Amino acid sequence: MAFRKRNVGISKTIGDASVQSAQRKTLDIAPKGSRPSPVDGRLTTSTGTPSLDGLLAGHVGLALGTSVLIEESGTADSAGALLRYYAAEGIVQGHRVHVIGVAEHWARDLPGVVGAAVENEEEAAEKKREHERMKIAWRYEKLGQFEGQARSHVERSPATAAVGDSIKEAEPFCHIFDLTKRLDVPTASSSLQFLQPSTDPFSSPFDAILQTLSKELAASNQSTLHRLVIPSILSPASYPPHAAEPRHLLQFFHAVRGLLRQYPAKLTVLVTLPLELYPRSSSLIRWAELLSDGVLELTPFPHQTDDGLGQTGAATAYEERPQGMFKIHKLPIFHERGGGGGGLKGLVDDFAYTISRRRFAIKPFSLPPAEGDKDAQQGCKWSGTSCEYTNASVMPDPRLDRVLHLNLFVATLVEGRSKVPSICSAICRIEIFSRHSGYPRTNSVTEARGKHKVSYSNQPSILFEGLARTYQRIAPMEGQVSMQAPTRHSFCIKAELVHMIRGNRGAPIPKVVGRCQGRKPSAATQHMCQS
């Protein structure tokens, strides 16, 4: 079977020919651009971003009849990229896309199609994967397959300008878009519709929009899917100020929710919200979150001025540096029964997102090792003479055995030319505590002191290195290292949680399970930085 249709991708592992044909019959009725979810079979459609599809609670796609609210702090519009992929995916699949609050020129920013996440190219790779398949539940295996397709896609040259030609017979679920190319929306088609909120101060700005939407949904047939795209809701550029009153905004969300429930197989909604004006602590936003099925939050990292210092450690793992943290507060379908945060595999990790030309990638975020002597700046904040480093996750695998050691490395670097050799000392406090559920909070503090005579040299002189402490199993745990040191020296500090595992030859090998590092500059450079 060299050619496999997309909608029997799940039935392959069932392996029964009769079941396959039966499924093919029922799935042919599914509207274009949707497919049943591997978890419970409800119809899902792609959000245009494969990594986001993979995060949606195992359904590998946004379930029809649900809405997702994406909040973003900061002024960069990374969530806008997600929306653009979503709209472009809708246009390419032939769905009817309604965009609210922006003018027609928004359509010119839609990314062009580069290739498609094709399944029949993956036959050989999949066979290989089957052989090295471990004891993963078969559904999760399929999940990896869906995700893997987008990464190893086959790039086809967009030979013709028209979008429709790049779709071959096996209609793919999710396409690859390129943000630098432009999507050719056939002007005569009615797939894209722009609706504006009204500025009449006496009525709700959303009333006309809702009426148009409900008319369209009532009039459309079964196989057309609709997508509702709302970029930057409540932004003062497009919405009148009274749109933020609860009675208008919440009424709108409530009505959209009603439409979603009334036409459960026709509509999906993606909304972005800038958090700068309406922070998450306000009850209005909490209410909007309540009325949406899924809530995601993007938090961009603060811009780091010293890019010349080399990449931060995270960049060694990815192609580009992650641009922000991606947090999941609520997922459609999964939370409707009360499923909490950590229930799904992989959801306990922190996620970070990266926007590149080709894609919006969401990957688990962790602090990887630093290389050699490079002093990386990681979440450092200093006040006076001490500085603190907090490590986001020193989380050893709870299956690891019980004893963990803490290695500490403190070095001082003399900057510039200091004529007088000096004695410097540092006190380093390490605090390890457990945040795991049900475990008692253990707070253990270790102090390490070092003293060293420093003469001017460009090499770091090591103040303290060694085994600071041994811990019994407290898993998973977090560490926090803070250091006090005189101002005229700059220090770099590295702490590692090490687990000794038995090596091949019987000798124990240290395996690092968590790291934390940072740097405190001397007063001279500190002054420069602050000014």
Next chain:
Amino acid sequence: MNQRASNLLDEALGLVDDGSKAWPLSGRVVLVEDSVETSAAFVLHHLVKCALSPHSSNVVVFLALSQPFSHYDRVFRKLGCNLGAQSENNRFFFLDMLMSEFPDGDEGGLVALYGKIEKVVSSLLQENKKCITIVVDDLSLMEAAANGSSNYVLDFLHYCHTLTSAFGCTLVALNHEDIYLGMERPALILQLEYLADILMKAEPLATGLATDVHGQLTVLNRGMWDGQGSSRNRICNFHFRVKENGVEYFSPGSRA
């Protein structure tokens, strides 16, 4: 099979089933609170399932504002309860309020709703059914539908409260605590908490996300009459984990 294995939630609510006691929740108001991160819908499902169990002769009137009937049907089927059959036996009444709106300045909508409920209740009483449970899924959506006029919603709740005191019904309502964060005096939630006999709060863990525990549930049971005839407040706190067809409750820290 008279004994049903009781879990921590049932003990906290006093719902231990030994076949002899009357429905212990009759005449009481139960308020369930949750937040965006942790949803307490499972508590409602559990209570409805207890009410619809074959041992008792309860009737459930369900006001659904957040999900259509198909959703509840699916959920309860996994829990082992057939809503369609129950509604045919006149044990389950479903009032679908998804698309209803109660526009500003017109209290008529909510009053009419109360009228419907009262009709159902009185017709049931005539058939000599004693224990009626009224479940409201999501009071905050009622408030949103009423355009934010919490006064009307409070009036509606007070009407329903008269049903509990006069006819011995049980009122169960779900609300969310984090949407009232910004207000100085969130009248609705404060009055509800004051009115409630049993207050249940579902929160995420204080220590953050965890793989095997989804949240913690605190049950405050006011006026529990124990054997000696005195009443006292009783607070229970335990952790829960939501599975496909049920919920597990366990004491904090007992999950290895």
